[in-house]
Amino acid sequence: MQLNDYQHLYRTNLLNDVVPFWFNHSGDKEFGGYFTCLDQKGEVYDTDKFVWLQARQVWCFAMLYNRVEKRQEWLEFASQGAEFLTEHGRDAEGNWYFSLTRQGQPLVQPYNIFSDCFATMAFGQLYQATGIAEYGNIAVKTFLNILHRKDDPKGTYTKAYPGTRPLKNFALPMILCNLVLEIEPLLKPELVEQTIATGIRSVMEEFYRPELGLILENITPDGSFSDSFEGRLVNPGHGLESMWFIMDLGERAGDQALIRKAVDITLSILDYGWDRQYGGIFYFLDVKGYPPQQLEWDQKLWWVHMETLISLLKGYLHTGDERCWQWFEKVHDYMWSHFADPEYGEWFGYLNRQGEVLLPLKGGKWKGCFHIPRGLYQCWKTLEAIAEKKASTLLQD
Structure with a gap:
């Protein structure tokens, strides 16, 4: 080639x-966000929503809008995912859950800091696309929270016994x-x-x-x-x-x-x-x-x-x-x-x-x-x- x-x-x-x-x-037209459990043909086989994958998809379509072509349907697709995350994705301290039900109820606690990483990317990219201040604020607050948690990212959710074999990942x-x-x-x-x-x-x-x-x-x-x-x-x-x-x-x-x-x-x-x-x-x-x-x-x-x-x-x-x-x-x-x-x-x-x-x-x-x-x-x-x-x-x- x-x-x-x-x-x-x-x-x-x-x-x-x-x-x-x-x-x-x-796209979940009823509750917002995205189905990520898709079979070979693209049919939904499970409706749980994994926050890091929701955020990655928001980032992806906002990025395409910003860098490839300003297609309104891409921006709307990203925005509806962001709204779902804004409403359902975080606990009271601003940590992003790992997974939610289809409707947005928390399923798995925010033990995985990668949900926060991709939420930062998603809202940062969407802020570039829209100029909506709330999106920029979410990105910055989440990023600062990542820096605050980076030395102990899993916090209370870690399985490791403290002090025996501490490791950096x-x-x-x-x-x-x-x-x-x-x-x-x-x-x-x-x-x-x-x-x-x-x-x-x-x-x-x-x-x-x-x-x-x-x-x-x-x-x-x-x-x-x-x-x-x-x-x-x-x-x-x-x-x-x-x-x-x-x-x-x-x-x-x-x-x-x-x-x-x-x-x-x-x-x-x-x-x-x-x-x-x-x-x-x-x-x-x-x-x-x-x-x-x-x-x-x-x-x-x-x-x-x-x-x-x-x-x-x-x-x-x-x-x-x-x-x-x-x-x-x-x-x-x-x-x-x-x-x-x-x-x-x-x-x-x-x-x-x-x-x-x-x-x-x-x-x-x-x-x-x-x-x-x-x-x-x-x-x-x-x-x-x-x-x-x-x-x-x-x-x-």
Whole structure:
């Protein structure tokens, strides 16, 4: 395939397939918000509403309105989801629940701070689209609450016994690197810079282990290695996703050395996480080669592969490293031949190790309207930027 063929493919799949799938099948016209538990054809098989997925879908349609085309139906679709969340999504202290009934009654307590992270993104993006002050206020208050809770994100809901084996987890520092850029216009510049600096240091100096070329999921509070199930855990998808966040921060700062380092880490994690027998990227691995405790360790997941494509394309854009393009074509071929569903639209989420569809769902408790549309958009726009850079280089020659 040529560069313009890739551009066309990612753009048309986003706008003519994935976005219509969610727009046509997921809206709850009676109670508001979205159904995310959709089967292969897009039919609803469960009506529980998971707050982080509700917020991700608000973000997605507001983002499309802001960055692709100002379609009123996209804005209205995002706004009705935000209204549902505003009315039902938080407890009295402003923490966002994990899940609700269809009608909006709380089902699961706000133990998971990622609901708050994606609520911040959703209301920040919707504020950009509408200028409605309440949305901006919700985004900022939620973000400040995340910073307040970040050292003990689960609070009273943690299962760990205090003090025996305290660990820091990679997911929140990783997300903060992206989250702060989402609402940068709403924050004081010094808070933005402080959050970015802390995030980069945490990702690139604490969780990244240069002797391994890998990012660990959990480390001790002082940054040491914990020789335990949690301490030995590697989630290749998390590491690969975080690297395009870091590349974006490097581009923002004009820090080519940071971008180069992120590209090198991308290639190292991908080489480590690739299944040389069946293809695709493993979900979990043990850094010492022991059996992981996660029984789903060898599954191939949609988001892992989509986020990898973004990092590879951004790496190629910024450095021209041909290994990024070679890996992009390899991961692209695997993903489009295994995850995409040309029959009913959207993408499957879960494959077994051999690459066979494990669950035919298009959405559920963990998969919603986020990684696929965001990834298609990011790949489309990055491919455009690569084409523009190549054209500019030819003109200069």
